[in-house]
Amino acid sequence: xxxxxxxxxxxxxxxxxxxxxxxxxxxxxxxxxxxxxxxxxxxxxxxxxxxxxxxxxxxxxxxxxxxxxxxxxxxxxxxxxxxxxxxxxxxxxxxxxxxxxxxxxxxxxxxxxxxxxxxxxxxxxxxxxxxxxxxxxxxxxxxxxxxxxxxxxxxxxxxxxxxxxxxxxxxxxxxxxxxxxxxxxxxxxxxxxxxxxxxxxxxxxxxxxxxxxxxxxxxxxxxxxxxxxxxxxxxxxxxxxxxxxxxxxxxxxxxxxxxxxxxxxxxxxxxxxxxxxxxxxxxxxxxxxxxxxxxxxxxxxxx
Amino acid sequence: xxxxxxxxxxxxxxxxxxxxxxxxxxxxxxxxxxxxxxxxxxxxxxxxxxxxxxxxxxxxxxxxxxxxxxxxxxxxxxxxxxxxxxxxxxxxxxxxxxxxxxxxxxxxxxxxxxxxxxxxxxxxxxxxxxxxxxxxxxxxxxxxxxxxxxxxxxxxxxxxxxxxxxxxxxxxxxxxxxxxxxxxxxxxxxxxxxxxxxxxxxxxxxxxxxxxxxxxxxxxxxxxxxxxxxxxxxxxxxxxxxxxxxxxxxxxxxxxxxxxxxxxxxxxxxxxxxxxxxxxxxxxxxxxxxx
Numbered sequence: 001x002x003x004x005x006x007x008x009x010x011x012x013x014x015x016x017x018x019x020x021x022x023x024x025x026x027x028x029x030x031x032x033x034x035x036x037x038x039x040x041x042x043x044x045x046x047x048x049x050x051x052x053x054x055x056x057x058x059x060x061x062x063x064x065x066x067x068x069x070x071x072x073x074x075x076x077x078x079x080x081x082x083x084x085x086x087x088x089x090x091x092x093x094x095x096x097x098x099x100x101x102x103x104x105x106x107x108x109x110x111x112x113x114x115x116x117x118x119x120x121x122x123x124x125x126x127x128x129x130x131x132x133x134x135x136x137x138x139x140x141x142x143x144x145x146x147x148x149x150x151x152x153x154x155x156x157x158x159x160x161x162x163x164x165x166x167x168x169x170x171x172x173x174x175x176x177x178x179x180x181x182x183x184x185x186x187x188x189x190x191x192x193x194x195x196x197x198x199x200x201x202x203x204x205x206x207x208x209x210x211x212x213x214x215x216x217x218x219x220x221x222x223x224x225x226x227x228x229x230x231x232x233x234x235x236x237x238x239x240x241x242x243x244x245x246x247x248x249x250x251x252x253x254x255x256x257x258x259x260x261x262x263x264x265x266x267x268x269x270x271x272x273x274x275x276x277x278x279x280x281x282x283x284x285x286x287x288x289x290x291x292x293x294x295x296x297x298x299x300x301x302x303x
Numbered sequence: 304x305x306x307x308x309x310x311x312x313x314x315x316x317x318x319x320x321x322x323x324x325x326x327x328x329x330x331x332x333x334x335x336x337x338x339x340x341x342x343x344x345x346x347x348x349x350x351x352x353x354x355x356x357x358x359x360x361x362x363x364x365x366x367x368x369x370x371x372x373x374x375x376x377x378x379x380x381x382x383x384x385x386x387x388x389x390x391x392x393x394x395x396x397x398x399x400x401x402x403x404x405x406x407x408x409x410x411x412x413x414x415x416x417x418x419x420x421x422x423x424x425x426x427x428x429x430x431x432x433x434x435x436x437x438x439x440x441x442x443x444x445x446x447x448x449x450x451x452x453x454x455x456x457x458x459x460x461x462x463x464x465x466x467x468x469x470x471x472x473x474x475x476x477x478x479x480x481x482x483x484x485x486x487x488x489x490x491x492x493x494x495x496x497x498x499x500x501x502x503x504x505x506x507x508x509x510x511x512x513x514x515x516x517x518x519x520x521x522x523x524x525x526x527x528x529x530x531x532x533x534x535x536x537x538x539x540x541x542x543x544x545x546x547x548x549x550x551x552x553x554x555x556x557x558x559x560x561x562x563x564x565x566x567x568x569x570x571x572x573x574x575x576x577x578x579x580x581x582x583x584x585x586x587x588x589x590x591x592x593x594x
């Protein structure tokens with residue numbers, strides 16, 4: 001009896017909100033067909049042996065046990081992903097915020113110019129030029145520059161020497177990492193009502209630090225959260241830049257991230273089950289990371 | 304009258320306090336900006352370098368006799384294809400425009416509702432969208448392919464457009480931004496008898512220019528780069544990135560052409576970026592009190 005009443009209430013509330021459902025419908029239809037269904041279909045693949053030709057065969061947890069207990073390259077890729085994520089995650093996040101904030105202080109005319117300068121790398125597709133910059137012979141821009149100033153005597157193999165590949169890959173990744181997060185933060189700054197600054201000035205806010213802590217950060221919580229999510233995704237799934245730059249596989253697997261590993265098993269060896277398991281682990285890590293960060297930013301995001 | 308002079312004073316004080324530091328910031332940003340621009344600058348320089356200058360030692364940061372040979376080469380390769388260049392361009396423009404319009408339209412509407420209305424299922428949908436952003440798996444593409452095969456849109460231009468319409472990223476961005484609008488504003492409009500649809504487009508969206516414009520940039524940029532060579536096989540459905548990539552792919556020996564291709568592909572997003580930013584700045588200048 002109580003259940004039926006509850007169901008009736010739910011139905012009433014659904015009917016009352018039918019305008020809401022109508023407005024999310026266009027998005028939801030496409031979202032369900034092209035994102036939700038493929039995601040839901042791809043999860044069970046991790047428990048199978050699937051080569052894209054034959055019908056998947058259920059193998060239980062064996063993909064996961066292999067990953068954790070006998071795949072040494074996977075373990076290495078976890079370490080490298082964490083290094084990547086550290087540099088291109090928190091570091092780049094703070095860089096995004098600082099640059100967005102500095103640009104906000106500039107005169108109105110200069111703002112779009114600098115925003116464009118810092119955002120342009122994420123629009124450009126210029127791995128070739130990085131290859132020439134890091135090129136291992138004397139013709140490489142970096143080598144020729146360092147040799148000119150007498151820092152090194154012979155060319156360094158930036159892209160093939162096991163000691164440098166990770167550093168080179170991280171540099172390029174960092175260069176393209178000022179993307180969605182940075183632009184969202186710029187939008188966040190632009191959204192702050194100028195009246196707030198004036199009110200702050202009247203109430204005795206003296207310097208930019210106080211302005212930042214009492215006005216800017218509290219009114220940018222949602223954008224900070226968005227940037228954090230984008231930064232988590234981009235830093236943990238980094239790998240394409242490295243693959244393009246230092247080749248695949250990189251020397252001694254020194255720039256081999258989890259995503260590269262998944263690429264290896266998915267698109268090179270066609271072991272989709274295994275690749276899917278790898279991605280699942282990455283998802284769990286990112287999910288936990290996201291939970292942690294939303295807890296940290298909770299103070300500012302509950303509006 | 305008194306109020307407005309007070310405000311002018313306050314903003315003057317703010318501006319005056321910032322003069323000295325601003326110069327330092329401009330210098331700092333310019334230096335960092337130079338580093339950021341260096342690879343792009345080199346790309347542009349190399350795209351106009353004659354072939355014989357590409358691999359000389361020491362590599363030069365400029366060229367004394369710029370040429371458009373690389374661009375000409377690129378177009379020559381593009382022209383040698385059975386399909387005229389204009390067709391690729393048309394495909395790309397059609398895909399980009401429809402994806403951008405559909406994506407921004409559907410996402411902003413859904414974002415408004417998800418940010419400002421509580422209804423059965425709204426919480427779940429909100430968290431599913433964030434989770435879907437975090438779930439990055441290369442297996443998804445296979446499943447997407449299977450879904451599209453079921454819909455019989457493989458090798459159909461729709462295969463390039465439909466999967467990109469719902470962008471969880473764009474929606475998330477808009478939702479975050481709209482959540483900052485005071486509820487009172489929406490309540491007031493509701494009391495006046497406006498429906499959700501009208502509130503969304505006439506009251507909320509004009510207030511959300513920065514986020515809206517950012518979403519347009521994201522949408523345009525990703526749509527402009529849609530390749531989909533595994534989704535459409537007929538040459539006449541292929542987009543510009545695929546064609547340009549084919550023209551430029553021959554390793555370092557064709558470095559000049561690759562650079563020309565990169566520059567060529569970069570121009571439209573940069574133009575859109577500038578147009579869109581100007582919009583934001585203009586509205587910022589005109590908007591007084593926004594509540």
